[in-house]
Amino acid sequence: MNILLCCSAGMSTSLLVTKMEAAAKEHGLECKIWAVSADTVKAQIDQADVLLLGPQVRYLLPQMKSLANEKNIPVETINPVHYGTLNGLEVLNTAINLIKNH
């Protein structure tokens, strides 16, 4: 399962990646999770099964949706509460559910 996270510089989200990786490891899940800047998404979306946006780039959702539709993968904004509290497990669950229900 490949989870791509996107925020403006890919910086704050990388801390969330660390928390998500810890949660995945704890539950014995094989995941590749990584964070990139909004500009890099296009170049890396091919390797992703799901795309999650940081709340600070929520305004990019329409254009990311069309990009994700082309690649036929789900895309969603990260729940602000989960993001603000660095809740890696909940964000991981969101990603898994998005892939399942796609």
Add this chain to the structure above:
Amino acid sequence: MENLEETIFQIILHGGNGKSCSMEAIAAAKKGDFVQAKEKLEQSATALNEAHRIQTSLIQSEVKNKKIEMSLLMVHAQDHLMNAITVKDLAKEFVDLYEKLHA
């Protein structure tokens, strides 16, 4: 201040939310939906106020000699907040401009 990392993330979150709302305000104005645009500008102001409130609490504890550890993440949060405030001010101008163009 419970957990500094989380506090910093709250600044990034609310600052970032504020910026998103500002950009959505411009997008709404571009489509001619000025009611939505103004609502988004208000939401942006609310989010930035919240980010600013957290920021102020950090500054206040520093002034009270409670040393706050400077990290790259903290600098990044400040960067987010300043940027979001600038975008909000400019978004208001954009919305006004689109409204004039639309009239």
